[in-house]
Amino acid sequence: MSTQAERTAATTERLLDATLAALIDAGYRGASTPEICRRAGVSRGAQLHHFRTKQELVAAAVEHLFTKRVADLERRIGACPTVIDLADAASFLWSVYTGDTYYAWLELVVASRTDAELRALVAAVDARLVARAERLCHAVLLPHVDDAREIAATTRLVLAIFDGLGTHQILLRDDEAARAVLRVAARAGLFDSAGISRSRASAARST
């Protein structure tokens, strides 16, 4: 039928996708191995053959989620028309950033708060995500800034707004409200390199 390698790849991918789906639909608590196997259409024996412990499966799923998020983001950003208004850009980014994969990620982050082993995995992957975000932020928002700490802090601020809004959306399922918040942020000059530069200039004067 197929080679061993092909079978392995197919089964592991189904398991990893099922793990993310379970994480999204049922949360970290509900992502049990029987549930994942049920979704993947794979026997528990097969699952245990490929991932000897649940930790191994989760670790692989974290990596899988990272590549998926990055691929999603870059594909959709690549398909994005030329940006004119930074407020529109923020709204566009919001539509890319939120969604299922964000909530899968949030489940992992929150679970990792009380699980040191998981936290080590998630933190390592997060560092890579943040590094990418910093490069993007540097290119788009702060092309004339060279201070790494300045770039890092600005990136964190933008990420925090998106993450915070994503968390709020759990309780207040109102996408338009979230976009209104982003418009306020844009008006305040948050996504506007000129605005930030202007603020920096005034900050410099005040010292």
Place this chain on the structure above:
Amino acid sequence: MSTQAERTAATTERLLDATLAALIDAGYRGASTPEICRRAGVSRGAQLHHFRTKQELVAAAVEHLFTKRVADLERRIGACPTVIDLADAASFLWSVYTGDTYYAWLELVVASRTDAELRALVAAVDARLVARAERLCHAVLLPHVDDAREIAATTRLVLAIFDGLGTHQILLRDDEAARAVLRVAARAGLFDSAGISRSRASAARST
């Protein structure tokens, strides 16, 4: 020894405090009833006498957490010296906002994403918290703004930044980095009513 009412009050309070402590230390998943009883020094029989189901216990704990957060916040804000710099104020708010009770709240919010009953409880309490935050935001940041939607959006933005930074702290345990982010936000005019007004004026001109 003591009256029935006193015994009931003492036991329920110990159970509720233990529930929050378990939520903080072990997460929603780890906050099992045996664990809560162990922490409270109460037998499972007593727990089940006062809270017939876990749902009841969690519901009471959500309410307990709300009163605790509000009390903490108002007590510490009351003890705060006169505010001079809004960046310092943001840093102060951060020290009040983050901490154990924030993570207990986050556990509940994330768990409520995949638990409709819990979500109804948490959303109702969240609405009350946000309403308080809006009044505070109106008084401190936007005293001259009357548009309710404007106030709501600005409040959400500030809350989103704090919540997002709190989530980031799970992976990046660096309080100083979080404060640096808040300084960037303050410099961008986010916590500065004048800055927001100025931005609004320029936005009005552009239309």
Place this chain on the structure above:
DNA sequence: TTCAACAAACAGTCAAGACTGTTTGTTACT
């Protein structure tokens, strides 16, 4: 090329432990 030997993938069952909620019994207040 063909077939035997081997390895990997897969399926299903089982035991140990954990959690929830019920039931039964005991102690302390009214």
Place this chain on the structure above:
DNA sequence: AGTAACAAACAGTCTTGACTGTTTGTTGAA
């Protein structure tokens, strides 16, 4: 006495990981 508060044993369900056996693919010698 009667009732509320508490304690402990128990039943049922779920999850994890171990174990046994079967099918499928790979390798190498004749």
